[in-house]
Amino acid sequence: MKQRKFKKEVIDTFRLLTGKTFTIGDALNVYLSTPTKIHSESKSARQFVHRNILRFVSSADIVQVKSEGRAYTYKITEQFSARIAGTNAPEFPKKEDLPIPNNALGKNLTERLHQQKLMLLTAMGEAEEYDAIYKELPEIGAQIQDLYNESRDRCSKLLGKVKAIENLIALSGN
Numbered sequence: 001m002k003q004r005k006f007k008k009e010v011i012d013t014f015r016l017l018t019g020k021t022f023t024i025g026d027a028l029n030v031y032l033s034t035p036t037k038i039h040s041e042s043k044s045a046r047q048f049v050h051r052n053i054l055r056f057v058s059s060a061d062i063v064q065v066k067s068e069g070r071a072y073t074y075k076i077t078e079q080f081s082a083r084i085a086g087t088n089a090p091e092f093p094k095k096e097d098l099p100i101p102n103n104a105l106g107k108n109l110t111e112r113l114h115q116q117k118l119m120l121l122t123a124m125g126e127a128e129e130y131d132a133i134y135k136e137l138p139e140i141g142a143q144i145q146d147l148y149n150e151s152r153d154r155c156s157k158l159l160g161k162v163k164a165i166e167n168l169i170a171l172s173g174n
Contacts, residue, residue, distance in 0.1 A: 009036040010052045014062070018081060021065050021073050024050055035132070056080065106172055113165040120158040127151040 013031040022030075028049045031037055039045035053074060056062035061080035065073045130148040134141050 006052065006055070007038075009034065009038055012036050013049070014052075014056065014076060014080065018076050021075050023071055023073055024053060027053060027074075035135070106169065109165055109169050109172070113162065113169065116158055116161045116165060120155060120162055123151050123154040123158055127155055 009031075012034050013027065016030050016034075017027060020026075024046070028042075028046050031049050032040075032042075032045055037045065039048050053062060056076075057064060057074070059079075060077060062074050062076055065075045067073070127148060130144050130151060134144060134148070
């Protein structure tokens with residue numbers, strides 16, 4: 001079965017429910033308390049949580065434990081724990097996973113890769129902070145929108161550079 005992809009805010013919500021039995025209402029309360037939520041209105045948030053519980057049930061990440069009338073109780077499976085362990089893994093290969101040629105070009109590329117990754121992490125942090133500030137103070141959204149867009153564009157460009165350097169290192173290692 002193909003593994004489904006879930007948004008970060010969904011994973012963050014259900015990660016907090018690991019090891020507990022919960023209802024849709026419990027999951028909704030946890031979701032509304034997470035800073036990464038994308039719905040603040042109660043009805044749309046409840047629908048979002050319910051849809052994602054159904055998606056998790058269909059992918060066997062969550063199982064229905066019991067039902068009392070219309071109220072269902074759910075529990076997270078080991079498969080979900082494995083999934084969230086996978087989401088905690090870094091996006092980039094570790095230094096020891098990359099084939100590193102012994103020549104000067106390989107050393108230069110490796111140093112360049114580390115520099116680009118550092119710049120990427122900085123730009124990602126900047127974009128995340130603009131987003132967090134906007135969520136706390138939506139009245140200044142117009143003032144920070146351009147800054148946010150610029151940092152997101154920088155993230156995209158830097159990610160492209162990182163991937164290009166990683167591809168070159170992989171090619172030169174063969």
